[in-house]
Amino acid sequence: MADQKLLSTRQISEHKTPEDCWIVVDNQVWDVTDFLDEHPGGSAIILKYAGRDATKAYSEVHAPSVLKTNLQPDKFKGVLDESTIDDAWLKPPPGENHKLLLDNQKPPLETLINAHDFEVVASKTASNKTWAFYSSAATDLITRDANKSCFDRIWFRPRVLRNVRSVDTRTKILGGDFKLPLFVSPAAMAKLIHSEGECAIARACESKGIMQGISNNSSYTMDELRTAAPSASFFFQLYVNRDREKSAALLHQCSKNPNIKAIFVTVDAAWPGKREADERVKADEGLSVPMSPSKAQNDKKGGGLGRVMAGFIDPGLTWEDLRWVRQHTHKPVCLKGVMSADDALLALKAGMDGILLSNHGGRNLDTSPPSIITLLEIQKRCPEVLEKMEVYVDSGIRRGTDILKAICLGATAVGMGRSMLFATNYGQEGVEHLVDIMQDELETAMRNVGITSLDEASPDLVHTGDVDHLVPASRAHPYARVIAKGRRRGSKL
Amino acid sequence: MADQKLLSTRQISEHKTPEDCWIVVDNQVWDVTDFLDEHPGGSAIILKYAGRDATKAYSEVHAPSVLKTNLQPDKFKGVLDESTIDDAWLKPPPGENHKLLLDNQKPPLETLINAHDFEVVASKTASNKTWAFYSSAATDLITRDANKSCFDRIWFRPRVLRNVRSVDTRTKILGGDFKLPLFVSPAAMAKLIHSEGECAIARACESKGIMQGISNNSSYTMDELRTAAPSASFFFQLYVNRDREKSAALLHQCSKNPNIKAIFVTVDAAWPGKREADERVKADEGLSVPMSPSKAQNDKKGGGLGRVMAGFIDPGLTWEDLRWVRQHTHKPVCLKGVMSADDALLALKAGMDGILLSNHGGRNLDTSPPSIITLLEIQKRCPEVLEKMEVYVDSGIRRGTDILKAICLGATAVGMGRSMLFATNYGQEGVEHLVDIMQDELETAMRNVGITSLDEASPDLVHTGDVDHLVPASRAHPYARVIAKGRRRGSKL
């Protein structure tokens, strides 16, 4: 390069007008005055850096050689004398407002563009304990991770040349109309990540027209949530208390609250799972929730919130008890946590209004089957269930494509739990933003697969050949069922 | 933030009473006096840090923004002047007792919450040689790792709404009653990791009501173990000596020791495997064991303890010899190390009382089949074996879910070897703690799969579709069996 003259920052900063404009890129100083009008991106962006270092902004949109290629050699003025760099030089240009983010600060909401982003931000900005409680799952995390990877192993069979100008994601759930086949899965203690907790979620669901499941271990009561979002639709996720009267009282509250559209009786948490990340972090023993007798504590097993908050739940619940539930409510009753086609059939027989296929986000029994595999088992073994009863799916939903796959395979709607908690990190706005993202992803997936209404979603639009071997074909194991010797005869010690 | 006044550590530490309480979080100084009573976790935990830096304790339970959100702006007092930090400031608060752990120090036993934790601690705190000997396995470690991963690829089929209030893990093994379907697999030289070695294990098994397998290469004699744990139940794992008289003498000792409930004849170690990690570390040549003529030595192949300690074992042992064993004992005789359905059938024909499916923890022949695959082979090809003989499984058991899967597929009980050695790192207490953990995990798994007694465990509760292709369907390979040309005619060189 012709002239390697050293130029001080002061010399350079004198050329800062549209009539005399120098910029620095990669330490090289260029006179771009004549180029201002030719710049395809307009002159304003260049003038912002007049007499300044434009390297960062430049490299975001241009390859290194562009300046050299587009300017005459005489426009090269010299090389920045780095020894003259001072604080003034390093100050960002006027109007520039790059907020320096610390590692534990939340980035601006609009920079989050998918459900994973919310998870990453929560992992850095929530308290250690909140992160441990929300993100943890049973023992080796096999089910938690398979919940998602099984969706990823189902392929679309997209159809082309179909008019997809307008697409409609509206869905009926238990007779109600919703804008999306997506609801917020009930999850405990949303206040841990944001002071408004479930209230923020409720307002977001109300404004976006989707349903919210309220956990028995919610940080707010169902009445508080109704106050927060008067026109929202909820279902109540009941953990049946060892003390039946307590549960009856809650069902009574449900009856009086017109926003509660259904009762979901939890059946996938007969016993709290071993969530080791949660156990390893000490719990704040002041923590409690208003609709259950649970209170956080640390004991010899660790600080597991998931475990101690579940202490009141009755592990003795059976199909018989569902009749008792029916006696205490006139609202639709669904089961939350079915993990086999066999129990789906029993639920149908028991007259349930719907079932939510769920393994509790992999939080209770590791190597319990991913929910989407259970849906495939129902398709394979007892598809009539899908015609006679609403079937929902949660655990592992992260993408609009996941939603569409579940719907194609027969689900009425799907739930997202953890992701919604992570979005609550930004309050109501965060949840709204995530719902918008999911809607956009779902609509894009529907269009590109060639449908405009969820009625058109069918199993023929997916190929499940990569996971079919994970789906049981019958009630019995294909190998012989044998009574192992000795085990039968175990007597009292 | 309003006021960024710098405050010295001395200034801050003056505000340390319930009436005037400042704390520092992330270098920001807050007056939390009025907040003490409102704190959901109680005031005590805050007062512990009165006039001090509470950042670490705070971030364990709260998100960064909580203070700012909950306190009035005027409670912000300024910023910690970091230049004033001194030793006094850094001292932990009274009552705080964070033991600084060096990398090679054992963490407190109660912080270990699963079998993997014991392995991690042993890898850091046992001697290089002990770790190499215990953890090593044959050549490329394929079988060692598959032993566990095959369990992970078997899925549960959990059933819901079953009364699982009380769960019973008791099991009969060879006519004896035990609290768990779990025993300690025989493993050599437990003294390497703890001076009490197998005696510590024996006391733990006695107190927890489970059986212990005593290795022929135990650091203590079976009489010493009986003395240590007078009411314990043992089985003796016999390595048949080239010198049959030596083995006869050991069988004689077994006869006189009422705590020995059975003889397990080892058949999966016809020849010592090549455990490369063990070979690469020099052995302490003073090492020996009381019940075998083995003595550690280093030779041109390396320092492999596993190899030299096995030098006395007779590679000529055959089915015929089992009659000889029977002649020297009146106790039940089982085989330890069956790796195929074919040999399971032969064992049944030979009148064995039980078989332990084992590949020696992957230590002898790499790419020998994982034990749970052999159990599946028996289910597929000769399920009658499971009805007529007790079948045990070891190699790869790390979780309560692993135990339950083996039981579902027909095992009477399972053994854990390496994990128990790693737990012995903490002596008797360590082993007891591990057994408690396994019991808790097993009970949790039983409840969440929907059963309360091991009698209910059946193949129908698991799905093996992801590993079924690894299970041979017949005695012969599906392709033609052909006599390769030339090979037959190999003559003397």
Add this chain to the structure above:
Amino acid sequence: MADQKLLSTRQISEHKTPEDCWIVVDNQVWDVTDFLDEHPGGSAIILKYAGRDATKAYSEVHAPSVLKTNLQPDKFKGVLDESTIDDAWLKPPPGENHKLLLDNQKPPLETLINAHDFEVVASKTASNKTWAFYSSAATDLITRDANKSCFDRIWFRPRVLRNVRSVDTRTKILGGDFKLPLFVSPAAMAKLIHSEGECAIARACESKGIMQGISNNSSYTMDELRTAAPSASFFFQLYVNRDREKSAALLHQCSKNPNIKAIFVTVDAAWPGKREADERVKADEGLSVPMSPSKAQNDKKGGGLGRVMAGFIDPGLTWEDLRWVRQHTHKPVCLKGVMSADDALLALKAGMDGILLSNHGGRNLDTSPPSIITLLEIQKRCPEVLEKMEVYVDSGIRRGTDILKAICLGATAVGMGRSMLFATNYGQEGVEHLVDIMQDELETAMRNVGITSLDEASPDLVHTGDVDHLVPASRAHPYARVIAKGRRRGSKL
């Protein structure tokens, strides 16, 4: 070693002639005068380092011990005194011209030897935005990565002892003769990586005798490309505009341009996919293209060029519209973007001249099937399509072996898009170099598989057993198709 005398750099550099030649290797100083004539690689290369440090050049071709083995002990003169190393010593030898490459400088073209190399160089030397736009794909990148990995999982069945002295890669595409069964897949805005953009590609295709697909979003008009490469063959990739007149005008231009051999109507981009890497980088809002109304902009979803440049495309395009296309052109019409055997059959029925199996490089719908899987689906379900219509494949082609596999399975030719853009980084020469590489790889693969002409390529030369489970066997999903309850009845909110 005998003599460890320290020798200064000055002392060593005095011995720099053919009559008295010392060199330094690994700090050891050797007299190699007598060895000059014996050196198998000639004396010149040694003399270049006479009196200098030859360690680097030496270690590229020799093992450390060679000198010591080949020279008499007395030729060892001593050890380099490292304290005497100065700038003069470190200067490279005369004639040496190791260009110091900065991380963002392009290495010499001849050092790039495969398609991956071009990608690596582009990732380092293109602008952030160009790299993001070219390399990004839909959401989780599953289809983008499977496009390639599915080729890798198809095995050859090579035949030996066939005369493969001369090999012929010539191919007829839509009646035209080409030197390779390879064309440049249409891709938008090649100018982002090189000022000559698609013109450079056109000249390269002209000189190499292959076809180029021109994107509707090309940086240059089809007339400019014809001027750049007057004897080149093109096809035009039409994005049908919501405003049909605009598309009609383009088809009119195609009619007048004799170099345009066919129209490829794009059908795999009904709606722009969510390419997150592209969204995350700000776009240069001055950017536009001459043949479509698209103009770059940043909005609340991000800076996705792929998305905003697609804004004019009509998502309402259907099979009916193909008749309208036929009315506006007399040239062959093909579909670009078929992803199922069902649509391949419909295309045949609609009288198309060919179909390009493509998922848009995984850029539009994640988990849409890899193109080679769609080709297998056609082979399995409707092989007649391959006899009656030309079928092309793109998405994932990186190697000559990939080309050959697609041809074996019935494709007429394949396209490469991204790789060609990355090659355009070096202008016309870069694209020519990549085409040469692909030709060489294809010829090598053909010879080693045992064929000399593409007519001999057949499915029998590949084994697809590792991916066959990913190929749907029929139009319907194997499980029952069931109308999920409730979903059907979604009514207006």
Add this chain to the structure above:
Amino acid sequence: MADQKLLSTRQISEHKTPEDCWIVVDNQVWDVTDFLDEHPGGSAIILKYAGRDATKAYSEVHAPSVLKTNLQPDKFKGVLDESTIDDAWLKPPPGENHKLLLDNQKPPLETLINAHDFEVVASKTASNKTWAFYSSAATDLITRDANKSCFDRIWFRPRVLRNVRSVDTRTKILGGDFKLPLFVSPAAMAKLIHSEGECAIARACESKGIMQGISNNSSYTMDELRTAAPSASFFFQLYVNRDREKSAALLHQCSKNPNIKAIFVTVDAAWPGKREADERVKADEGLSVPMSPSKAQNDKKGGGLGRVMAGFIDPGLTWEDLRWVRQHTHKPVCLKGVMSADDALLALKAGMDGILLSNHGGRNLDTSPPSIITLLEIQKRCPEVLEKMEVYVDSGIRRGTDILKAICLGATAVGMGRSMLFATNYGQEGVEHLVDIMQDELETAMRNVGITSLDEASPDLVHTGDVDHLVPASRAHPYARVIAKGRRRGSKL
């Protein structure tokens, strides 16, 4: 700990006799005088460190707590004053001879205990070019890596309680007697890694009783090798020259050399593969070999030795030419490089004496099938080949278990190429050591699988369920074979 008195190195080193012996472990100073006699490992090893720091030696065999546990508190003398550490203190104890190994120095041969070790050492100590030439393989290395991993995915079905006291690995190959079913696969230019090259290999094979394949591109002539190892058995790997006379002359040399037992005609290298690592490193242009006209050179494709050394090979070789070979030799003729059952059948028909299943170590055509898969294809489709002709396997053999699996599946013997070159790094001794290792591994595998002679090896001892889907079942691809439109009619450009 009671007394933390600081002790200087001088103070400590005064206590260095059996009567007064202190040692330092982890900076703690202990009086071990009374313990000397009790030490299970003997007193000598302790006395070696009398008055010194024994930390390293100690931690190799003992856990950190052993000293503290075994000694009385009063034996703790204080803490090492680290400020007094000087060079004398750091010197190793007398007799200690820890050779400090530089990264590019070969470790002592006896510390290498498997084939992988030889590869690791060669990667660090051979010249860049030698390593690139030996280790490289075609393009994406898929076949190279699958050669090994397919062996790893074949499981044994070990049988127990069989008398395996003495085991016999002797094998007949083409009528000759060998100590192992293992030969050295022919590989080019062994001199690159050791001056004695193939001569060293020949001497090792002679002493160990195994066969050596001599490459046409050997660094030494077959007569030189005969001189080096007068009683060795060789086969000659012929690359048929475009100039047939040259090959005839070589066959004539073979006829006169009684040590040459067979001719292996190479058929898996019709065209040199693209070995990119080899191309990327400049070749020493002085390099040549005595039995072919090849000469190293660098050209525009790079410095690929594998490519330029293959320039003379006739790509026009066909089955017809095998008759020509027969006319020029009376020795057995085999094919080297069969990759399909179809060609195995043709070889049988052509009257070959044997075939070596090989893909040239993955060096020629990437995604050509692993040799063990080809052997399975023969088992599945034409097992009669194995009865009528000797079949050998190379490519991917690294373990004794690999050898046994190939033999079980019908191979007569297996070859190792690359590993033997890496062993040649240590000359004759290195190759002998590797052969000893392979024999030990093979014998261990035979015993643990339950056989004592290779005649007993049968397919029933392995389970191939994890790779069976990779094996073609018939000559034709299962999907329809269709003539793609257009491709047939390619005419001259």
